[in-house]
Amino acid sequence: xxxxxxxxxxxxxxxxxxxxxxxxxxxxxxxxxxxxxxxxxxxxxxxxxxxxxxxxxxxxxxxxxxxxxxxxxxxxxxxxxxxxxxxxxxxxxxxxxxxxxxxxxxxxxxxxxxxxxxxxxxxxxxxxxxxxxxxxxxxxxxxxxxxxxxxxxxxxxxxxxxxxxxxxxxxxxxxxxxxxxxxxxxxxxxxxxxxxxxxxxxxxxxxxxxxxxxxxxxxxxxxxxxxxxxxxxxxxxxxxxxxxxxxxxxxxxxxxxxxxxxxxxxxxxxxxxxxxxxxxxxxxxxxxxxxxxxxxxxxxxxxxxxxxxxxxxxxxxxxxxxxxxxxxxxxxxxxxxxxxxxxxxxxxxxxxxxxxxxxxxxxxxxxxxxxxxxxxxxxxxxxxxxxxxxxxxxxxxxxxxxxxxxxxxxxxxxxxxxxxxxxxxxxxxxxxxxxxxxxxxxxxxxxxxxxxxxxxxxxxxxxxxxxxxxxxxxxxxxxxxxxxxxxxxxxxx
Amino acid sequence: xxxxxxxxxxxxxxxxxxxxxxxxxxxxxxxxxxxxxxxxxxxxxxxxxxxxxxxxxxxxxxxxxxxxxxxxxxxxxxxxxxxxxxxxxxxxxxxxxxxxxxxxxxxxxxxxxxxxxxxxxxxxxxxxxxxxxxxxxxxxxxxxxxxxxxxxxxxxxxxxxxxxxxxxxxxxxxxxxxxxxxxxxxxxxxxxxxxxxxxxxxxxxxxxxxxxxxxxxxxxxxxxxxxxxxxxxxxxxxxxxxxxxxxxxxxxxxxxxxxxxxxxxxxxxxxxxxxxxxxxxxxxxxxxxxxxxxxxxxxxxxxxxxxxxxxxxxxx
Numbered sequence: 001x002x003x004x005x006x007x008x009x010x011x012x013x014x015x016x017x018x019x020x021x022x023x024x025x026x027x028x029x030x031x032x033x034x035x036x037x038x039x040x041x042x043x044x045x046x047x048x049x050x051x052x053x054x055x056x057x058x059x060x061x062x063x064x065x066x067x068x069x070x071x072x073x074x075x076x077x078x079x080x081x082x083x084x085x086x087x088x089x090x091x092x093x094x095x096x097x098x099x100x101x102x103x104x105x106x107x108x109x110x111x112x113x114x115x116x117x118x119x120x121x122x123x124x125x126x127x128x129x130x131x132x133x134x135x136x137x138x139x140x141x142x143x144x145x146x147x148x149x150x151x152x153x154x155x156x157x158x159x160x161x162x163x164x165x166x167x168x169x170x171x172x173x174x175x176x177x178x179x180x181x182x183x184x185x186x187x188x189x190x191x192x193x194x195x196x197x198x199x200x201x202x203x204x205x206x207x208x209x210x211x212x213x214x215x216x217x218x219x220x221x222x223x224x225x226x227x228x229x230x231x232x233x234x235x236x237x238x239x240x241x242x243x244x245x246x247x248x249x250x251x252x253x254x255x256x257x258x259x260x261x262x263x264x265x266x267x268x269x270x271x272x273x274x275x276x277x278x279x280x281x282x283x284x285x286x287x288x289x290x291x292x293x294x295x296x297x298x299x300x301x302x303x304x305x306x307x308x309x310x311x312x313x314x315x316x317x318x319x320x321x322x323x324x325x326x327x328x329x330x331x332x333x334x335x336x337x338x339x340x341x342x343x344x345x346x347x348x349x350x351x352x353x354x355x356x357x358x359x360x361x362x363x364x365x366x367x368x369x370x371x372x373x374x375x376x377x378x379x380x381x382x383x384x385x386x387x388x389x390x391x392x393x394x395x396x397x398x399x400x401x402x403x404x405x406x407x408x409x410x411x412x413x414x415x416x417x418x419x420x421x422x423x424x425x426x427x428x429x430x431x432x433x434x435x436x437x438x439x440x441x442x443x444x445x446x447x448x449x450x451x452x453x454x455x456x457x458x459x460x461x462x463x464x465x466x467x468x469x470x471x472x473x474x475x476x477x478x479x480x481x482x483x484x485x486x487x488x489x490x491x492x493x
Numbered sequence: 494x495x496x497x498x499x500x501x502x503x504x505x506x507x508x509x510x511x512x513x514x515x516x517x518x519x520x521x522x523x524x525x526x527x528x529x530x531x532x533x534x535x536x537x538x539x540x541x542x543x544x545x546x547x548x549x550x551x552x553x554x555x556x557x558x559x560x561x562x563x564x565x566x567x568x569x570x571x572x573x574x575x576x577x578x579x580x581x582x583x584x585x586x587x588x589x590x591x592x593x594x595x596x597x598x599x600x601x602x603x604x605x606x607x608x609x610x611x612x613x614x615x616x617x618x619x620x621x622x623x624x625x626x627x628x629x630x631x632x633x634x635x636x637x638x639x640x641x642x643x644x645x646x647x648x649x650x651x652x653x654x655x656x657x658x659x660x661x662x663x664x665x666x667x668x669x670x671x672x673x674x675x676x677x678x679x680x681x682x683x684x685x686x687x688x689x690x691x692x693x694x695x696x697x698x699x700x701x702x703x704x705x706x707x708x709x710x711x712x713x714x715x716x717x718x719x720x721x722x723x724x725x726x727x728x729x730x731x732x733x734x735x736x737x738x739x740x741x742x743x744x745x746x747x748x749x750x751x752x753x754x755x756x757x758x759x760x761x762x763x764x765x766x767x768x769x770x771x772x773x774x775x776x777x778x779x780x781x782x783x784x785x786x787x788x789x790x791x792x793x794x795x796x797x798x799x800x801x802x803x804x805x806x807x808x809x
Binding site for chain 1: 674675676677678679680682683686687689690691692693694695696697753
């Protein structure tokens with residue numbers, strides 16, 4: 001029987017204590033799950049196990065022997081494998097080649113021993129009862145098969161312990177059942193598994209033990225018995241925030257945007273909702289729930305297959321972002337750095353990106369007016385800068401986000417779609433972003449926010465729609481806001 | 494703004510310093526360098542490629558490249574040359590420029606609508622356009638010597654200033670204004686710097702790219718025109734290998750293969766520098782072949798410098 005133990009681990013980042021005296025262990029043939037809200041410290045704990053981050057305090061033991069994990073290679077040498085949430089596969093290589101990537105056996109001529117990797121891969125797939133052609137090119141397979149290959153990649157390193165980070169995020173129900181069969185057979189082979197997920201019903205189904213992290217501390221560890229989703233949510237959420245919100249729905253009766261039966265391949269299906277004048281509407285769901293894709297569809301970044309979008313009771317065609325913008329819709333992407341801003345351009349050049357047409361006179365660019373417009377929004381949004389000609393890459397996350405918002409305010413949009421607007425932003429700036437959103441809606445605009453920060457949504461939205469697997473699960477009105485119920489509605493079927 | 498200008502200036506002033514160092518060096522090597530005829534020779538030779546480099550700079554600002562410049566120059570002139578017997582300079586010049594514009598537009602369409610990477614698209618059109626020129630003319634040159642205005646573009650003088658120099662200066666001013674002060678120019682930089690952010694801000698990347706390629710095609714036909722007039726013959730074999738020097742000029746002038754960078758001012762100075770380098774190598778008695786090696790090394794060296802200057806050293 002082997003043990004992996006983390007004793008009294010602490011880790012502080014500037015401004016936050018990510019982990020505070022956390023102890024956690026997993027045994028051979030055990031599935032020990034780790035759950036917690038965003039920012040609870042799960043990722044930090046895993047980064048420490050994988051040698052990506054170094055703990056400030058505390059120690060890691062394997063079978064009562066203290067080990068040092070300074071980089072991922074150390075973790076590998078200690079028979080500790082990690083299956084990451086994102087796939088890292090080479091689409092043009094075969095299943096077997098992917099499994100043994102970077103770990104290939106060579107034959108006596110110095111070539112990769114194709115026969116050996118094929119037979120070894122077949123053996124490995126067999127051991128977890130999966131029927132998959134080892135010669136198949138990975139690009140031709142589906143996501144659940146990719147997930148299996150990722151697990152085999154981890155297995156090829158002959159691990160004693162495997163960390164799985166959200167392995168079911170992109171799988172459907174049958175595929176999840178398959179995965180759980182695989183996990184069971186891993187267990188039978190004596191492997192200890194640390195399982196991280198947001199999906200509570202799955203957690204309860206697969207785990208032997210469940211540990212809840214909250215604000216960097218271990219809140220409670222549950223055994224297999226007597227655990228319910230409700231109990232887990234209560235432990236995760238802690239003090240239940242109910243309707244603390246002063247936004248009232250009373251005045252919100254005029255629908256601006258009507259989304260009807262919107263569907264896109266497998267990311268979302270028959271989505272219908274209305275957005276009203278003056279409303280802040282929250283969309284919340286786990287990764288793979290489709291909330292981000294819905295925003296991107298409304299903005300014309302991804303093409304939806306069926307359904308329609310009505311603006312003020314008139315059907316509009318949106319084939320690309322230009323169409324959306326023409327209809328007064330603006331989009332603040334979650335990937336601010338790469339999609340929202342041109343990093344090595346000035347604040348001025350970024351805040352007027354949307355209004356080139358307005359700033360043109362006989363083909364000439366009205367540089368002065370650009371300056372005035374920018375300065376106007378810099379003052380209005382309280383963007384902290386020394387000079388509007390500074391590059392945006394030198395700004396803090398919060399100020400960068402404000403520049404993105406400025407760009408849409410300059411365009412005088414009626415509807416703004418925010419994708420994870422407060423990601424990677426400090427607390428003070430978060431509050432400022434939300435107050436900008438509220439001011440925008442008070443002046444007659446309407447906003448959809450896709451976010452997983454449920455506390456923030458509760459504090460600022462009029463309604464919250466929860467999504468699961470591309471479908472609307474529940475709609476909460478602000479008089480019924482309840483953090484535990486909303487969390488439950490997101491993470492449990 | 495002040496910071497921006499300074500940064501630009503320091504870059505271009507470095508180029509200017511390089512230019513003067515090279516000139517001093519050239520005078521030192523051979524006093525013949527300062528000879529009026531020699532200087533005229535430098536200017537006449539390099540001006541043609543400099544004009545194309547204006548177009549190339551714009552194409553590179555949007556993050557693309559055009560390898561078909563020599564072919565477009567040859568084809569557009571050959572097309573105009575079909576009509577030398579009309580005796581009208583205006584007709585021939587107009588048709589030459591029209592052919593250049595259409596060729597550039599074709600490149601732009603291929604890169605944007607069919608989404609062929611510009612390296613491949615223009616490699617293809619380089620062969621297609623050139624050979625279309627051969628087929629159209631049966632490989633025969635035509636002679637525009639009777640067309641007075643046509644010949645003026647290379648041989649004429651306005652006072653003591655040669656007409657091609659005037660064309661170069663006027664084009665450089667137009668292109669500089671276009672890139673620096675027009676909205677189109679602004680969007681060229683935006684598209685090249687971050688194509689995703691620009692699409693998500695409602696800017697049409699395709700239109701910007703098509704404009705850049707079209708202007709480049711136009712520049713090629715103007716350059717071809719001057720070259721044909723200079724030689725007194727419209728030769729469909731003209732311009733083989735021009736892309737090398739033209740790209741060298743644009744890159745030396747500050748254009749980046751990764752898009753979003755470059756300026757007409759830089760390209761002007763780079764044109765002069767390449768002219769002096771070529772002349773210097775001539776004066777040193779180096780062959781054409783070694784000259785091309787030097788030009789190619791300049792391209793590679795500039796990209797190397799660019800990579801050194803990068804903060805982000807992520808492995809790609």
